[in-house]
Amino acid sequence: MTFKLSELLDQRHGENFELHAQYINPQLTKVVKTLGFDRFYVRGEGCYLYDEEGKRYLDMLSGFGVFALGRSHPVIKDALHQAIDADLPNMAQIDCALLPGLLAEQLVTRSPVQIERVFFCNSGAEAVEASIKFARASTKRSRILYNSHAYHGLTMGALALNGSSDFKSGFGPLLPGATEVPFGDLDALKKELKKGDVAAFIVEPIQGKGVYELEKEQWLALEAAVHAAGALFICDEVQTGLGRTGAFYAFEHYGLSPDIITISKALSGGFIPVGAMLTSDKVYRSVYSSMERALVHSTTFKGNQMAMVAGLATLSVFDDDHIVEHANAMGFVWRKKLEELARRHEFLHVIRGRGQMIGLVFGAPTSAGAKRRYRAIEAARTAMFSQTLVVPLFHRYGILTQVAADNVNVIKLLPPLIAGEEEIDIFVSALDELLTDAEKNSAWLVEFGVTMAKGAFKKTRKSSSSTRAPS
Numbered sequence: 001m002t003f004k005l006s007e008l009l010d011q012r013h014g015e016n017f018e019l020h021a022q023y024i025n026p027q028l029t030k031v032v033k034t035l036g037f038d039r040f041y042v043r044g045e046g047c048y049l050y051d052e053e054g055k056r057y058l059d060m061l062s063g064f065g066v067f068a069l070g071r072s073h074p075v076i077k078d079a080l081h082q083a084i085d086a087d088l089p090n091m092a093q094i095d096c097a098l099l100p101g102l103l104a105e106q107l108v109t110r111s112p113v114q115i116e117r118v119f120f121c122n123s124g125a126e127a128v129e130a131s132i133k134f135a136r137a138s139t140k141r142s143r144i145l146y147n148s149h150a151y152h153g154l155t156m157g158a159l160a161l162n163g164s165s166d167f168k169s170g171f172g173p174l175l176p177g178a179t180e181v182p183f184g185d186l187d188a189l190k191k192e193l194k195k196g197d198v199a200a201f202i203v204e205p206i207q208g209k210g211v212y213e214l215e216k217e218q219w220l221a222l223e224a225a226v227h228a229a230g231a232l233f234i235c236d237e238v239q240t241g242l243g244r245t246g247a248f249y250a251f252e253h254y255g256l257s258p259d260i261i262t263i264s265k266a267l268s269g270g271f272i273p274v275g276a277m278l279t280s281d282k283v284y285r286s287v288y289s290s291m292e293r294a295l296v297h298s299t300t301f302k303g304n305q306m307a308m309v310a311g312l313a314t315l316s317v318f319d320d321d322h323i324v325e326h327a328n329a330m331g332f333v334w335r336k337k338l339e340e341l342a343r344r345h346e347f348l349h350v351i352r353g354r355g356q357m358i359g360l361v362f363g364a365p366t367s368a369g370a371k372r373r374y375r376a377i378e379a380a381r382t383a384m385f386s387q388t389l390v391v392p393l394f395h396r397y398g399i400l401t402q403v404a405a406d407n408v409n410v411i412k413l414l415p416p417l418i419a420g421e422e423e424i425d426i427f428v429s430a431l432d433e434l435l436t437d438a439e440k441n442s443a444w445l446v447e448f449g450v451t452m453a454k455g456a457f458k459k460t461r462k463s464s465s466s467t468r469a470p471s
């Protein structure tokens with residue numbers, strides 16, 4: 001008996017949506033169909049997806065940040081083929097395999113001096129869960145502070161640190177003592193820290209939900225307050241880490257010195273799930289304090305050698321192809337071209353983000369006609385305008401984007417880090433055309449926005465946005 005993947009795919013071609021509706025998530029199936037995003041993708045390569053008709057889609061989501069090196073990267077593929085063919089002694093478990101050690105060494109070498117140890121796991125949320133446990137064990141305190149708009153994953157601990165009630169609703173009670181602090185509010189942070197029971201403050205150096213940023217001085221003051229209170233400063237770099245913002249870690253832009261770092265997405269090479277929590281020897285020893293406690297925090301797949309190979313191969317491509325430097329350079333190109341667009345288009349207000357993590361903030365225009373149309377769309381549903389652009393970007397121009405968060409008119413771009421000026425130009429000229437059209441004659445826009453708000457999402461709650469996703 002052999003297993004033929006190509007035969008299976010051929011035999012069952014076209015059943016995707018039926019299978020999902022029947023066995024996985026019928027609601028998601030409906031959302032995808034309603035948006036008209038129901039394509040049968042057959043191939044992914046670099047910055048592009050291809051459907052069964054050969055149509056090409058520019059991927060400005062990169063699997064929520066997973067495809068830093070683009071899809072089907074030849075070096076990662078080759079590394080994984082090598083690993084499979086080598087019949088590696090994977091997960092002997094009562095063992096210390098070489099590959100996890102090598103990847104940990106690579107990660108520690110790329111981290112600030114206080115970072116000395118690595119805990120491997122399978123996802124971003126799992127890395128965050130580890131950070132909560134290690135912070136509690138190390139400080140012998142229980143409370144974790146997090147920011148408004150925060151997103152750290154959807155497992156129970158990480159969910160408690162989520163800045164959106166939509167995600168939390170119906171799942172309580174969550175982790176006791178998890179407390180939200182308004183993003184950038186030093187006084188509010190100090191007030192909580194003063195209580196003396198805070199184990200850690202967890203932050204995303206640039207927030208994924210909405211692409212919110214702070215100034216360097218603000219970050220340094222927040223971090224100093226945390227350290228002065230004897231608490232730990234956790235930088236969640238699951239999305240921003242590994243070059244996304246034009247530095248290996250986003251906290252480098254602000255000169256921060258985290259006690260704990262979490263990473264995941266890009267380390268996978270786009271193939272094998274992996275997560276990691278990095279911290280100091282001191283924090284580590286508070287958990288693994290004796291031989292009896294050597295596995296007190298663990299997970300079966302922690303040193304999965306396929307994931308380790310994907311991680312090592314990814315980092316080697318980062319070095320060989322100067323991926324971080326490229327992402328940084330492209331950040332300046334994005335900014336220049338988008339700011340030029342914002343000067344010409346009254347719907348486009350502000351450009352946020354760094355490197356290849358961009359937030360396009362839309363808002364009410366000034367001219368009377370356009371303002372009226374904008375209001376009509378927003379009256380149908382809060383922050384509907386950006387959703388109204390995401391759909392034609394996909395249909396007319398074959399560009400996959402997402403709305404950055406609930407109730408904010410922000411489109412987020414997370415292209416593969418390898419995306420270059422060609423991809424930037426494709427996006428910028430499509431948006432330029434779309435906004436020109438919307439300003440001149442946005443009857444289509446109003447009709448489309450209102451119809452979508454009323455029809456597609458009337459059964460969901462008014463505040464939830466359609467392509468909003470857990471990333």
Ligand SMILES: Cc1ncc(COP(=O)(O)O)c(C=O)c1O
Nearest residue numbers: 123124125152153208238239471
């Ligand atoms: C900053 C941040 N932390 C944690 C997570 C959770 O990662 P995962 O979806 O792999 O559990 C995400 C996911 O988008 C994230 O952006």
